[in-house]
Amino acid sequence: EAGVVQSPRYKIIEKKQPVAFWCNPISGHNTLYWYLQNLGQGPELLIRYENEEAVDDSQLPKDRFSAERLKGVDSTLKIQPAELGDSAVYLCASSLGLSSGGITDTQYFGPGTRLTVL
């Protein structure tokens, strides 16, 4: 079974430029998460999707960040314009979701995209 796929793996851009990250979750997983992870810290949730609906985007800086999951499968996270402080690893994770019927909803992480803003 294929895992969570993310691209690109690495991205270097200059500040004020736009950037986009793509995620393909594990087949059949209804819930998709985008996290930001700074060096030496745990992942911080940016947005969570249940199918195509964003059910928690309270931590997403909406002035510059946007995300979409149009068909309830793949997702894209965009930053426009990027700032120096956005340099981090952006992780995508997926899980079966609430439809799995319980609280034992394990998340599986993709390899992440390491963003460097110069």
Added chain:
Amino acid sequence: QKEVEQNSGPLSVPEGAIASLNCTYSDRVSQSFFWYRQYSGKSPELIMSIYSNGDKEDGRFTAQLNKASQYVSLLIRDSQPSDSATYLCAVIDNYGQNFVFGPGTRLSVLP
């Protein structure tokens, strides 16, 4: 705001010893608890999950949960150099299904 706290380490143990990793959380309604391992430059991978008070064993790993004390721990027996990584504690509540991760504890197993 839910909080999950871990000692950032590094925690150094000799090969073959028991490594003990601790995690405390602030939200009393938390129901599910997870330990993830993250190697440098890699993404987190699930080691164990625990939902009920007590111990849960899986190979060399034992998770311990005490909801009254809001404390969860991970014991690694017969530690190996390959266990050297950052261990992330994650907590989920049964309302929002959102994980809150701790900052992680860096473990170094010395040969």
